[in-house]
Amino acid sequence: AQSVTQPDIHITVSEGASLELRCNYSYGATPYLFWYVQSPGQGLQLLLKYFSGDTLVQGIKGFEAEFKRSQSSFNLRKPSVHWSDAAEYFCAVGAASYGKLTFGQGTILTVHP
């Protein structure tokens, strides 16, 4: 069975600093990987996804993620964080049947001015 681990429950950064959120997955085949963001009181919005090809994936809001098969990782990065990026971030891996997703525990991002 697939699983996703986000090692950091809570991260605090200063506005303008760079950001990296970690995601490790376990899956037997080539994974389909996703990052979602959830602003307070809202549903989840897709930031980016990886299916195949270029291992560096660009998403919305200036985010990118890099797939590293050897490390079973799909870390999310942003070079300069804005206060509006404060939210909870979820990494997910897609399953082979019916498009089910398995989510990580989430990482809460706090941005200090």
Next chain:
Amino acid sequence: DVKVTQSSRYLVKRTGEKVFLECVQDMDHENMFWYRQDPGLGLRLIYFSYDVKMKEKGDIPEGYSVSREKKERFSLILESASTNQTSMYLCASSRPEAGGRYEQYFGPGTRLTVT
């Protein structure tokens, strides 16, 4: 744009009540999902449906049932609400594709409190 709507943003129910959470999507998606979200646990799949009247249990189906009579509507039912079902409930939909290729689109969530 895909739109997934949920009938209530906030709901307060009493222990033992039967509770219905409704979800509607407007993109003709075959797949629909119900999750509950709890702090530190991420999203856990309760049930999903891949077609009208078809359903499959997810990881935590106990205490829940679902109904899908029309393609656009997927209902989550708490047969007898309990305090440990106090949570945020999220509905999602997606196109059908073996391999999990297509992303899921989420509704805004229903925060349910059972007292």
